[in-house]
Amino acid sequence: MRRPARGSGRRAAALAACAAALAIAACGAAPSASPAATASPAASAEPSGPAPDLTPLPPGAFTFDLRAGWVAVPVTGSHDALLAGLRAQSPAFAESLEARLANLSETTTYVAFDASPDALKQGEVAMLVVTEVALPVDVSLQTFATTIKGQVEQLVEGNVDLRQILITAGQAFSLAYGAPVTRPDGKPGAAAITQVLYVLPGRAYVMTFAVPPDRANDYAQEIADIATSFTIRL
DSSP: OOOOOTTHHHHHHHHHHHHHHHTTTTSOOOTTOOOOOOOOOOOOOOOOOSOOOOSOOOTTOEEOOOOTTEEEEOSSSOOHHHHHHHHHHOHHHHHHHHHHHTTOOTTEEEEEEEOSHHHHHHTOOOEEEEEEEEOOTTOOHHHHHHHHHHHHHHHOSSOOEEEEEEETTEEEEEEEEEEEEEOTTSOEEEEEEEEEEEEETTEEEEEEEEEOGGGHHHHHHHHHHHHHTOEEOO
């Protein structure tokens, strides 16, 4: 009988724990998900060149090009002033955003949302959350993406679309699926989720876009533009 390689058990456990935590980031999902139309960045994957340097990068060492109307907000600290301003324009929008901001994970390093007049009028939040986690250095992008997909499939109903894409930082994967959320009033809701996965040796980046299901097609190009602009700031 072949014995497992030394450290393989710890590696698998760490990856599984990471995947479970990131499977449906910042969405409050439960196992009773219903399929929903989802938007996914469309691009063909190409080799992204030699492996990056193994020098550890600090959290948040990346940049995005946000579309007009999208606003990045601090992950920590008070959001009272921001929410007060939004509440004067759209109480429902402010309430939904407040609930999302209150449930960010400890590994969240970036948050942005659509604050355009049209989004405020709709009263539902379209949001981007970036989560970063440490990985064993030998975990590849393919392994990470496959593991995340497997975790998501245990939590939602319907198809989970996994595809290779190319972003500014290099080769990535995107996941698209529908997930349930708990609304601020306690009633069940739904979100169209797109997650973009990027891996450097020892670190994984998960970009999670959550948008109203009935507006998934409206946001498809915005999601693609923002996601593909992701690059590492060296």
